[in-house]
Amino acid sequence: MTESATLERILPGTATAAVRERKRGIDRVIILLEALFRQRAPMRVGDIARLIGAPRSTTYEIVNRLLEADMLETVGTDGHVYFGRAMHLFGWAYSHHNAHYPRIIETLDRLAAESGETVQLCSLRGNKYVVLDCRDSAGPFRISSQVGVEVPIPWTASGRLLLSHMDDDAVRAFIPPEDYRLPDGRMLPQDEFLAAIALARQQGYSESAALADRFTWCLAAPILDGRGAMTLTLCFVLPVDTPEARRIELLALLRERAASLDLVGN
Amino acid sequence: MTESATLERILPGTATAAVRERKRGIDRVIILLEALFRQRAPMRVGDIARLIGAPRSTTYEIVNRLLEADMLETVGTDGHVYFGRAMHLFGWAYSHHNAHYPRIIETLDRLAAESGETVQLCSLRGNKYVVLDCRDSAGPFRISSQVGVEVPIPWTASGRLLLSHMDDDAVRAFIPPEDYRLPDGRMLPQDEFLAAIALARQQGYSESAALADRFTWCLAAPILDGRGAMTLTLCFVLPVDTPEARRIELLALLRERAASLDLVGN
DNA sequence: GCGACGTGTCTAGTATATCGGACAAATAAT
DNA sequence: ATTATTTGTCCGATATACTAGACACGTCGC
Known part of the structure; x- marks a missing residue:
């Protein structure tokens, strides 16, 4: 005392x-x-x-x-x-609670095996983007991604899809201002981001080049859950110099496989 | 109980x-x-x-x-x-902490795909046996197994391998007496169990018919970790009427693949 | 040898997390 | 309509979980 x-x-x-x-x-x-x-x-x-x-x-x-x-x-x-x-075991229970999860993983595996590219299963965690699982490309210059690392949503192609159920105001309220600053320091204009979301919603897929880094070209396609919401996406992470013909081919493959996993209309 | x-x-x-x-x-x-x-x-x-x-x-x-x-x-x-x-994400972190886990899962997938049979990755949790992951056979009479359900060790082929680092006294102390009672009510004599463990240790694999239930024939092979301990096993769960020639073929495949995952000497 | 540091365990005291019970609102049962 | 349950939230009282600090031990570096 x-x-x-x-x-x-x-x-x-x-x-x-x-x-x-x-x-x-x-x-x-x-x-x-x-x-x-x-x-x-x-x-x-x-x-x-x-x-x-x-x-x-x-x-x-x-x-x-x-x-x-x-x-x-x-x-x-x-x-x-x-x-x-x-x-x-708890994590396994989480994943497999969705009875279709094994099918999703099988699709992930097949996409990776057939294409030889990096494939990701993506989602949101709070107001950040996360990779839930991935298969890394086997090539000499492998582009690998860390499961679970949280990334600002505007940095990602998948993010545009995952927000497509929100209107502009909701998006504005949801994304912290600092998340518009890209890794290279550029600021992504909010209007541009909102337009990209609208485009993704309309197209049913999203594509982005040199966004999170200068070397990658991302293709993302949604998996619709039972209520038609996009809570998961499948995503190719390609080297940015992938020829256009190849990208188009892969995008078609990705969209087809993702659509086959949709739970609406079975 | x-x-x-x-x-x-x-x-x-x-x-x-x-x-x-x-x-x-x-x-x-x-x-x-x-x-x-x-x-x-x-x-x-x-x-x-x-x-x-x-x-x-x-x-x-x-x-x-x-x-x-x-x-x-x-x-x-x-x-x-x-x-x-x-x-x-935590569960993913657990699994992938072992850098070889992706290889193990790939092997699990390939074994399942090539054989069309149910394949499991097994381990212990406390003094019980658990399935960590599995691929169910696609056949009409599928034998499926629940990930994470705890099962008395004496009921399983893998269990004989997973205890093979223990001496008889350690096993006696480790297994609760009631775990020797099989699902059909039979008591498995302790001596028999100890002998089975010794055999598994000597052979480097374990095989059991109609043990946990009347319909299955299990084949198990160990994956050795960096210190040579058996903490994981790969396991085929076959219909009990699988022809012997097929069982021998699958056992060879299983042992070869499991051995290729060993971390000792590599 | 010595001091500096980290580890793992234990204890006593107090700030507070837990609990029982009360409450209104929503659902179900009769 | 009336009664019976359940749901989600809130609050004051007190049993106790958390904390600070001490301890013995091991391990460095010099």
Whole structure:
């Protein structure tokens, strides 16, 4: 008491500077899992604690409970932990809840095998675009993509399709302003983006060149769910110098396969 | 019974659901997710609360937090919830942490495509056997298997392989006595089981007929991890009347493909 | 040898998350 | 129409989960 009072007098603001507010276990868990996912590699408990700003003792407590539940598992011998088997099963349950998911994956596989190109299954997560699964091209200059990394929607061809159920105002409210800034620094005019969405809606597909990066040409086609909404897209990620004839051929293939997966009209 | 014994390991306190004691949020979350997984279908919040023995108000609180975090998502319009996108991504991260996982899945796909039979990727979860992924045969009398359902290890061919790193005492300690009772009521003598494990270890594969049910003949071959341990198996689930010549052919194919996935010596 | 650092476990105290119960609104049953 | 259930939200009280800090131990580097 005297001690802390003295400390406060000597170092004014220390107490408030170290405002590490108490948090619920459930919140810690969510933050922890998200952090582990972003890291994409096993971590030690101490590092996790530092990364998520949680007390070490709390972090040990939570990690140990999650280990028990198989949601995490130890990796190697020096205290690294990563996602566990339960996560695999829960994720599997999520995917396969849609009874048509196996068909979608089969289509993904076949498109990749037949074309030799990179193919992605895409969707939204909140107001960001994510790749749910992908098959990377086998070529020497492979274009690969990370599953689960969140990307601003305006950077993507699929994003234009996935927003096509929204009107202009909804889109304006949905997309954070900074997401219009492309990776190369250019700002994508909002009107242009809205027009691209309208075009995608009308055409039933979307195409974009050198958007997220200078090297890729993306083709995207929607998979309609039972209510006719576009919640998933299939997407080719091609080298930007792919000949036009080939692109047209692949687009036709993509649209045909995607349409065959639609759940409306069976 | 076996099920609740395992459950008790992962979800301490479930069996004594009659006693309504205060619990941590993190425990509720774990119990909730496991319950949802076992249900294998979207549930309403009220039903979840009843199933896991939690107060309604608490359940709402937790479900809403998990919805925010995308670990759950609403399904349909009448308040059903099920696993969310975050689970898919975490599960994906788990699977693909092993850099060879895509090769394993590719092998699974090819085996299924070439043979037309049901193929499974199997492992252990605690002291139970689980199917991590599978490709069901396309035939009219399809033998399908549920991913994630826990099964007593003695019921399975793969189980004999997955225990082959243990000595007899370790196995005796590991397998709950009731797990030796087969689905048809027969008791599998422990000695017989231990001998089968020794045989599997020596042969490098395992074969079992009419074990888990009267209709299937299982062939299992191990995938060795970097330290030479068998933590995964590939497995054919064949109709029990498959001709011997065909079984021999498939076993050879399975062993060859599984061996090509071994991480030791490569 | 020594100090600096990280790890994993434990404990006591308090800020607060959980719980029971009440509520209005919506659905179902009679 | 009336009654009986269920749903989703809110609130005050208190049991306790979370936190700070100490501890013993192992491992560096020098």
